[in-house]
Amino acid sequence: MMHRGALPAMGTRFEIVAGGAEPTLLRAAVEEAFEEISTCHRLWNVFSRESILSRIHAESDGHPVTIDGLTLDLLLACSRLHQQTGGSFDPIIGADLAAGDPRRDSISGVAPRDGFCGIELDAEASTVRRLDPQLRFDLGGIAKGYACDLAASILLEAGVECALIHGGTSSIVALGAPPGRAEWVIEVKGYSRKTIGLVDGALAVSSAAGGGAGGHLIDPCSGDRLDRHRAGAMVVGNSATDCDAWSTALTVAGFEGEVARQLPSTLQGYRLNNGESTDMKPQAEASVEEERWKRTVEIS
Amino acid sequence: METDRRDFLIQGAGALAGMALLPGLEAMATRAPKGYPVAIIGMGRQGRAIAAELQKLGATIVAMCDVDEPRLRSARRRVADATAYADSDQLLAKEKGVEAIFIATPTHQHRGIAEAAVAAGKHVYCEAPLAHTLEDARAIALAARSNQRVFQVGLLARSNPVYSLARSFFRTEAFLKLVSMRAQNARKTSWRQAASTAERQARLDWRLDPAVSLGLPGEWGTHQFDVIHWFTGQYPHRVSGNGGVFVWEDGRKVADTVNLTLEFPKGQSLQYQATLGNSYGGRYEVLHGVNSAFKLAWSHGWMFKEADAATQGWEVYANRQRFFNDEGITLIADATKLASQNKLKDGVGLPNDSLHYGVADFLLSCAEQMKVKTGGSEGLRATAVGIAAQRAVVEGGVIEISQDDLKED
Known part of the structure; x- marks a missing residue:
């Protein structure tokens, strides 16, 4: 029997489907996983005064702000992924852009001056300092993936080895496979093969569509809003955190050029474009069986 | 120095002075x-x-x-x-x-x-x-x-700024006289912890072990009963209640839903309900007074005034929220400062969880000898009430709370 739970968080809906264990344990484990996701939401919700991001943004004198271990861990991941992607993934936006938040408004052409390079992260002291008080964090390109990974670790710790976790259907972690099935089958709109199979893996998609008249993604280098009709990206790997950031980076930078060539061998990137797809590393593509378990998550 | 009408009202209003x-x-x-x-x-x-x-x-x-x-x-x-x-x-x-x-x-x-x-x-x-x-x-x-x-x-x-503010009104004409009280804590959760082994499961699920658990009245109720103790300066002398396992029929013996009546020495009573089966309404306490009612929900608080209660000068600038037929005046800590900056709406809801203020108070008491807000005596009395309330649910009858139960020695 599968247990299914849902939680509104991070402006979207997280869902966990878990099986392969006793129902009481499944319920408790899913509740605990949702507690972790709620913690992430409270920490990184820029719209809440309670969040650590709001505290960082409120510090206008350039002093370091002490951060908790989870936020430090996430920001270290941001730093690594910012470097890996040559800056195409950047969780920093300028104050002007933050004021006209892309999720509510449509403005263009306002580039953050330094992006993540304008952030001083001290892992020893567990502090973060903005070199420019105009810089604002926006973890929308990575937080859902991180929360899914965290939830997966809670489930595994509790002994749950069969589960599918998704945040707004754009970040997914699969543990094992559904009972009696070979893999979790994920249906992806814009992907030519329609579905992709996951076993102990993660997946994230990114798209420039959404956010009112313009797209909701900003090119960190130019500050321009990306054309909503631009090709999106799907990245498959073993960490939803990395997949999330890389799918954003590939949507921003495209599949040709240096950024795409830096994609680590542990990740698989796919272009999503009006139903057409181009596998970047077809040799690593997961096989998709004909007969599938009906539990699918549709990604649009 | 010139003082305009708005500043005058803000500086002069007794209630806002209380906030200050x-x-x-x-x-x-x-x-x-x-x-x-x-x-x-x-x-x-x-x-x-x-x-x-x-x-x-x-x-x-x-x-x-x-x-x-x-x-x-x-x-x-x-x-x-x-x-x-x-x-x-x-x-x-x-x-x-x-x-x-x-x-x-x-x-x-x-x-x-x-x-x-x-x-x-x-x-x-x-x-x-x-x-x-x-x-x-x-x-x-x-x-x-x-x-x-x-x-x-x-x-x-006792460390929560919204509650401190409400308590400052509780002792004024704005509230006047206590009529009745009601509180609830509603969450949809199994109250179980996830564990990969039976031994670990048993250890982590202590709240579902009747031998050591104080159940919902003790684990949740104690915190909310103490709101009433703190506001009224009274502790209940009698508690009755009932409860059962209505939702989580997984072999547990500890009730997942409870209803309690706590009777206070001056005649008023608190009706309390807690459940693990439904989250509607969440956690709050309501105190009804002759001139107004307070609804306190930990991060937020409201004052609902009676139509015949006197209007205070500061109400002109108060932030209000609509609840069906009622209009609540938002209780805002730091209101004087925020009002002077024309940012009163920014103060709706505490920027931190209650725990933040409790921990901050404790650190200040340790390092700067600030008076302890909730000491061992208050803890003992609140715990004694929680224990009696759990007994009322388990035994299904009326439990008397003697003054001796509330004393340290």
């Missing part, structure tokens, strides 16, 4: 001593939440302890630099530099740890309820009195 007496929210956070060395014993959900608040406040978590290895692992993700212990006695023996101990273990394990921490000369913050038996709670309260160090109990309403 409260410590500023920002000031409290910045005043908390930076780098203060502390340790946490019990790294479950509450221990981790305490750790997060300590980190926000800039304290240094030197060490942490939990008998459960997976919980320690999870805690390490959050507090990487702290030394981890599986035994609290070892922590107390080795961590001489730690000034204060936070106790967030299961309730029935508080006594031994609290006594040892007090004996080791540490300041102690102990979660509420203090213990699962009156004997243990009394022993903890006595230990707390035995040295000159700080002992604070985690009854958080």
